[in-house]
Amino acid sequence: MKVLESRAEIVFDYYNRRIRVMDFTGPFEEISGTLEALAKAEELGKIIVYTPPEKRHGPETCGYMEEGIIRGYYTRKDCHIFSSYPVFSCYPQNSRRISFHEEKEEQIVKNCLRKDRKAGKLPQKPVDSRRNGSWKKQKEKIPFPEDYTLRPAVQADASAMASIYCQGFQFYPTPLHMESYLLKTMYSNVLYLLVEKQGKIVSLASAEMDSENGSAEITDCLTVPSERGKGLIKELIVALEKELSARNFLSAYTLCRASSYGINTAFASLGYAYTGRLVNNCRIGRGFEDMNIWCKMLK
Template identity: 35%
Template sequence: MKTTQPIPHNISYEVDEFNSRIKLMHYNKDYVEALLAHLEELAKEKDIGKVMIYANPEDVSFFEKLGFQREGEISGFFQGEPACILSRFLEDERAVQKDEQKKDQIVEMAEQADPVAERPALDSRYQLRHADKEDAEQLAELYKLVFKTYPTPIHDSEFIRQCMDQDVYFTVVTDRGQIVSSASADVFSRYQSAEITDCATHPDYRGKGMLSAIIYDLEQRMRELGIPYLFSLTRAVSTGMNMVIARRGFEYKGRLIQNSHIAGQFEDMNIWAKNLIEDSNR
């Protein structure tokens, strides 16, 4: 489980042992060098291989001089201001990106795909709806089927219920009452942004536009809540998921190397971001 550790001087960080990473979300530059030394000691103690910083753009060069490398940015993450993500790898093998050319080709293909401006029409046998706590067991079973491992305990129905109490909104597609596709919007209300995540479709139902329809619905829900900035982290090896998110108008913003433990191993994650305000004005 991940835990967020608040400490003085408006500093907060998240220790995520399952994904073997520490994320520094808020910092004070007057204390940051001592803080980073503390985080690296904590990482060594817990055998964590990656320390990440969500930095203000003007601080990027400062952190680069301290040995961090820029991996990308989440546009609009901090109430409309970008979060530049920099990382220091504490294990050499953790910094290795495999099949970089193939992953770059997937991004290029996704960026060239025709956009999907409207919600795709689904076959009449399928129903798109908002999920509630009564769906937690079905959701957990779907995620168990699709993902051998996942960055959060999404295989646990109780965890899903807790998420629903903490500004995580699920939309699903059902076939005769059975959930066959799902995704969520995880709202960071403090920052006025949300992550499109937990995207999964039963293998027998892929290629039917379900996730695209779900993401369209989640975008509408975020508009209604007044959340203008969205982002998504997609598996860099997944052609389908990168295509789906790019066709919904998300823009590629970089790649996080060996960032998330998913499908049984650490995987590179592509950053995609979307500004709903700009999208509405087009």
């Protein structure tokens, strides 16, 4: 897109009904009117702008609100996330900008931060390993209970993973329920790890890697209901961090459901810092949900 002297790299995210501006050059004032017009034409209720610190004044002066920061997103440099909620017939009275569960979500973050958490604290139960690479190093530690194994997902897992994700998430921003999507991403920029018990997958998580900037988003966390509360997701997050560190990634972050006690507690207890909340950001669960940002420098 070219608007006067300014340029913007934008993503029309129809599933989540929003426009994402991943980069821009030139005065943001020249872009903002066009973004608003596009949002209205396409009936997209949120415009979200990712920007490094030196360009943050652009969206700020155009009335965008800073909703959060991702630490180290651009090779040790922070990313500031600004949002605007255009008002039009689909979203009368600014309804998209209203967080419907703010009180509960605030309480969850407060509880997470109240606990005496040590930054970078590692979990109590290290994992078993049967693979090569950095997993090998964990062999010396106390293993998981015998019937649980943590390992990277492979092609043959895709069908079972798709079915578990399909049962776990009614809606999800990416098509995790599609085997073809899992296979495509597995062999590009996404590292999927899983825990299996007696040959059955019981917990999953992934890291979406931005190799250029050395940052990765930890995402797609799910434990089957019967295995929850056993520390499995924390084991997976720690294993992902280790692998990211081995691959020289500098930082990790997550955008996680603000209303989930389990996932917020997991990241808080592993030394992640809470850095903001993106209101009605993703269609997940029963509708739009707020997403909390948690960040950690790995090096």
